[in-house]
Amino acid sequence: MKTLEKASPAKIGRPLSFDRDAALHQAMLLFWQHGYEATSLSDLTTAMGVTPPSIYTAFGDKKKLFLEAVQRYCSGPVTAKSIIDEADSAREAAWGLLKSSAIGFTGRDTPPGCLLASSTISCSAAAADVQAELASIRRKIESHLKNKIVRNVAGGGLPRETDAAALAAHTMAVIQGMSTLARDGAKREKLMRVAQTAMRVWP
Amino acid sequence: MKTLEKASPAKIGRPLSFDRDAALHQAMLLFWQHGYEATSLSDLTTAMGVTPPSIYTAFGDKKKLFLEAVQRYCSGPVTAKSIIDEADSAREAAWGLLKSSAIGFTGRDTPPGCLLASSTISCSAAAADVQAELASIRRKIESHLKNKIVRNVAGGGLPRETDAAALAAHTMAVIQGMSTLARDGAKREKLMRVAQTAMRVWP
DNA sequence: TCTTTTTCATAGTGATCGATATGTAACTAT
DNA sequence: ATAGTTACATATCGATCACTATGAAAAAGA
Numbered sequence: 001m002k003t004l005e006k007a008s009p010a011k012i013g014r015p016l017s018f019d020r021d022a023a024l025h026q027a028m029l030l031f032w033q034h035g036y037e038a039t040s041l042s043d044l045t046t047a048m049g050v051t052p053p054s055i056y057t058a059f060g061d062k063k064k065l066f067l068e069a070v071q072r073y074c075s076g077p078v079t080a081k082s083i084i085d086e087a088d089s090a091r092e093a094a095w096g097l098l099k100s101s102a103i104g105f106t107g108r109d110t111p112p113g114c115l116l117a118s119s120t121i122s123c124s125a126a127a128a129d130v131q132a133e134l135a136s137i138r139r140k141i142e143s144h145l146k147n148k149i150v151r152n153v154a155g156g157g158l159p160r161e162t163d164a165a166a167l168a169a170h171t172m173a174v175i176q177g178m179s180t181l182a183r184d185g186a187k188r189e190k191l192m193r194v195a196q197t198a199m200r201v202w203p
Numbered sequence: 204m205k206t207l208e209k210a211s212p213a214k215i216g217r218p219l220s221f222d223r224d225a226a227l228h229q230a231m232l233l234f235w236q237h238g239y240e241a242t243s244l245s246d247l248t249t250a251m252g253v254t255p256p257s258i259y260t261a262f263g264d265k266k267k268l269f270l271e272a273v274q275r276y277c278s279g280p281v282t283a284k285s286i287i288d289e290a291d292s293a294r295e296a297a298w299g300l301l302k303s304s305a306i307g308f309t310g311r312d313t314p315p316g317c318l319l320a321s322s323t324i325s326c327s328a329a330a331a332d333v334q335a336e337l338a339s340i341r342r343k344i345e346s347h348l349k350n351k352i353v354r355n356v357a358g359g360g361l362p363r364e365t366d367a368a369a370l371a372a373h374t375m376a377v378i379q380g381m382s383t384l385a386r387d388g389a390k391r392e393k394l395m396r397v398a399q400t401a402m403r404v405w406p
Numbered sequence: 407t408c409t410t411t412t413t414c415a416t417a418g419t420g421a422t423c424g425a426t427a428t429g430t431a432a433c434t435a436t
Numbered sequence: 437a438t439a440g441t442t443a444c445a446t447a448t449c450g451a452t453c454a455c456t457a458t459g460a461a462a463a464a465g466a
Binding site: 012016051 | 410411412413414415416
């Protein structure tokens with residue numbers, strides 16, 4: 001059975017002396033709070049409890065560490081993709097995204113706002129590729145929602161003249177804006193009312 | 204006539220050898236594009252055509268230069284406040300803000316997006332005060348719009364059960380989100396359709 | 407045990423950050 | 437003309453940036 005062998009790869013050499021996943025979680029929280037470029041290696045080593053060489057051995061460099069933190073942020077039992085896919089209608093998909101955003105942006109143990117929406121909004125030319133990568137993720141979510149709307153229109157669940165692109169873009173804009181509102185101090189209840197308000201654009 | 208005297212203050216000492224307003228404009232464009240912290244003094248001196256000591260004598264320090272650039276961004280013949288104040292209704296005020304945002308975020312000679320919405324979304328702890336200052340500006344605009352809605356409700360122009368805070372917050376969220384959409388490559392026409400979509404939340 | 411492989415801690419790399427010391431140039435006031 | 441004031445150009449400052457060279461420590465395979 002190869003599955004059992006894969007569970008214990010039997011690596012040679014000195015093993016990692018720290019919890020890689022816990023360290024990655026701390027890095028994610030720092031990037032979430034201060035963004036990609038404003039988070040220094042010094043900040044990371046302090047929060048992760050790991051020395052610089054260990055970070056570079058375990059994660060490559062700062063860019064790869066950030067992208068892995070982003071991947072961790074996007075992973076989990078509930079993702080934007082799963083919310084859209086499992087919703088019974090495009091309308092419920094949008095509502096699911098908005099509701100989970102209001103909750104996720106005001107978590108008790110996480111920084112306010114959204115990592116995807118805040119960590120690379122503005123950065124230097126040196127980080128343009130990282131910025132582009134996150135923009136790609138955002139556009140994919142928007143595109144996925146738009147496709148859900150298009151299918152819903154084709155299925156007769158929404159009026160034929162529905163502007164799928166505009167509805168999807170509006171939903172994404174509200175979500176990104178809710179992230180800024182949360183960073184500016186808005187509480188969960190306020191974000192929920194914004195989410196409810198945003199749903200009124202649906203036919 | 205003191206007004207004439209104010210036009211020529213008759214300063215002593217060597218005069219500035221560069222156009223202060225043009226240099227400030229260049230600084231504003233850089234901050235607009237890359238944000239507060241990601242814009243370096245080296246970038247600024249190059250774009251402004253001015254040496255570091257001249258910047259510090261003319262503007263104080265980097266923080267003061269940025270805040271002056273923000274003030275310049277917020278000034279002008281048309282401001283968020285003037286749009287709200289001069290609108291005939293709260294609904295038209297929101298539409299004016301959304302429309303001018305769609306146009307302003309996709310200008311030909313300016314970076315995409317909004318300086319207020321993007322330049323200090325994420326920054327280090329050292330820039331927390333600058334971040335707070337811009338958050339205050341955003342909240343003031345939102346509060347101003349909310350008051351317009353409240354007055355409109357009191358005047359009978361909107362239903363009595365209107366949630367002024369939610370409507371104002373939703374409008375602000377869409378505007379901030381439109382800034383990110385613009386930075387991600389959205390064209391003016393798309394932002395206009397998002398703006399039109401956002402107006403459907405109004406009763 | 408001894409070699410090989412990987413990670414560890416220490417210390418420091420060149421580069422760049424925001425900001426300035428220094429001396430000269432350019433202006434007004436007397 | 438001289439003094440006083442301000443801005444100029446040159447050449448940095450110490451601090452911090454992302455990153456790494458070096459050698460010891462800890463594991464597996466022989």
